[in-house]
Amino acid sequence: MNFVQGLHCVFCDAIFPARALYTCPRCGITGILDVEYDYAGIARSLTRRRLAGRADRSQWRYRELLPIREDAVLPALPVGWTPLMPAASLARHVGVGTLFLKDDGRNATGSLKDRASAIGVVKAREKRQRIIACASTGNAASSCAGMAASMGLRSVIFVPERAPEAKVTQLLIFGATVFRVRGSYEQAFQLCQQACERWGWYNRNSAINPYLVEGKKTVALEIGEQLEWQPTDWMAVSVGDGCTIAAVWKAFREMKSLGWIARTPRMLGVQAEGAAPITTAFRSGAPLVPIEPQTIADSIAVGVPRNWKKAVLAIQESGGAMINVSDDEILGAIRYTGRLSGVFAEPAAATAVAGLRRAVGERTVGRKESAVAVITGSGLKDIQSARTAVGKPFDLSPDGAGLDDILKGQNLIVRTAS
Numbered sequence: 001m002n003f004v005q006g007l008h009c010v011f012c013d014a015i016f017p018a019r020a021l022y023t024c025p026r027c028g029i030t031g032i033l034d035v036e037y038d039y040a041g042i043a044r045s046l047t048r049r050r051l052a053g054r055a056d057r058s059q060w061r062y063r064e065l066l067p068i069r070e071d072a073v074l075p076a077l078p079v080g081w082t083p084l085m086p087a088a089s090l091a092r093h094v095g096v097g098t099l100f101l102k103d104d105g106r107n108a109t110g111s112l113k114d115r116a117s118a119i120g121v122v123k124a125r126e127k128r129q130r131i132i133a134c135a136s137t138g139n140a141a142s143s144c145a146g147m148a149a150s151m152g153l154r155s156v157i158f159v160p161e162r163a164p165e166a167k168v169t170q171l172l173i174f175g176a177t178v179f180r181v182r183g184s185y186e187q188a189f190q191l192c193q194q195a196c197e198r199w200g201w202y203n204r205n206s207a208i209n210p211y212l213v214e215g216k217k218t219v220a221l222e223i224g225e226q227l228e229w230q231p232t233d234w235m236a237v238s239v240g241d242g243c244t245i246a247a248v249w250k251a252f253r254e255m256k257s258l259g260w261i262a263r264t265p266r267m268l269g270v271q272a273e274g275a276a277p278i279t280t281a282f283r284s285g286a287p288l289v290p291i292e293p294q295t296i297a298d299s300i301a302v303g304v305p306r307n308w309k310k311a312v313l314a315i316q317e318s319g320g321a322m323i324n325v326s327d328d329e330i331l332g333a334i335r336y337t338g339r340l341s342g343v344f345a346e347p348a349a350a351t352a353v354a355g356l357r358r359a360v361g362e363r364t365v366g367r368k369e370s371a372v373a374v375i376t377g378s379g380l381k382d383i384q385s386a387r388t389a390v391g392k393p394f395d396l397s398p399d400g401a402g403l404d405d406i407l408k409g410q411n412l413i414v415r416t417a418s
């Protein structure tokens with residue numbers, strides 16, 4: 001917390017001291033707060049060179065830019081420093097000059113949400129809270145439960161009915177008390193809010209907890225460092241509540257103001273057609289209109305995004321764009337991303353790739369431009385959707401009858417045995 005200066009309301013611009021606040025006391029629940037830092041102080045303490053010398057290969061290597069105390073107790077589960085890999089074949093298919101995948105499915109519990117949850121458990125511990133609660137479409141919950149288990153905290157989780165089985169199973173494995181709400185994410189969110197107020201649990205809902213989204217910044221700090229401070233033209237990020245894209249932009253702004261990068265990339269926010277209230281708000285310039293979400297990409301099926309304003313501001317400031325893709329395009333992207341890069345993305349993660357492809361088609365992104373697509377979660381978290389995107393295996397009897405014909409059909413016989 002050394003460098004935290006205060007909390008700034010993105011709605012009314014009021015500034016508050018950094019205390020135990022979730023939302024702006026003047027604006028209420030819609031008054032999303034943003035953490036402000038003393039960047040001059042950070043610049044003196046943290047330089048690119050000093051960073052390069054740090055052995056810590058986790059998100060904590062950027063601790064000066066995080067709202068945690070120097071003596072904070074950190075979870076034992078590793079967080080962040082996920083691989084950034086070039087994806088040349090995928091770039092050709094998507095239609096861009098250069099494409100990198102940032103595979104955040106390789107976090108401990110399989111999604112980018114670990115970055116926020118790790119801050120959540122550190123803050124809960126700092127406040128001597130023993131119980132952390134969260135409402136989530138799935139990944140925030142499973143990562144909250146995993147990080148809580150790693151820190152010896154208890155977790156109470158509210159998930160909507162549609163949360164995929166693998167994510168719910170993760171929760172139970174990590175020992176969370178799990179409520180499956182017969183309703184939407186919005187309803188689960190409300191129940192969690194009320195319970196946190198009533199019982200005084202630490203509230204991990206990153207949409208409203210200003211500290212948690214700071215953790216999500218680290219994905220972009222890592223990308224900056226992994227690209228040797230030469231960011232791509234575009235950053236493709238899928239958008240649900242809007243926290244991730246806002247955090248990614250904030251990190252690039254910070255890198256710029258610290259003098260680490262010369263120019264910032266443009267943000268490409270991607271939503272599913274059936275859950276695109278932020279795209280609508282971005283294009284209309286009007287306040288957000290809640291919708292009833294309908295998409296296979298459960299992690300971004302958010303009808304009442306809390307962070308829409310931060311997301312819209314981020315995309316505007318970056319000179320970026322919002323784009324929608326259909327469920328079919330998402331399923332297609334799961335398939336071709338797997339085939340052309342070896343990365344298995346969950347639907348909400350493949351959405352970023354699908355959006356990039358569509359943005360090239362619509363000439364928003366140029367064919368010579370470079371991009372990073374953030375793979376926000378592992379495909380193993382939602383096998384159901386993935387299975388609809390691919391074919392079935394060939395059934396074979398133990399005597400192997402028909403094998404040769406299948407191989408021929410698949411063009412797999414390159415030379416005939418003598």
Ligand SMILES: *Cc1c(COP(=O)(O)O)cnc(C)c1O
Pocket residue numbers: 111112113139140238239240241242243244245299300346348349376377
């Ligand atoms: C949460 C999540 C997102 C979107 O993040 P928001 O902060 O809600 O916009 C995208 N992909 C995956 C896999 C997620 O879990």
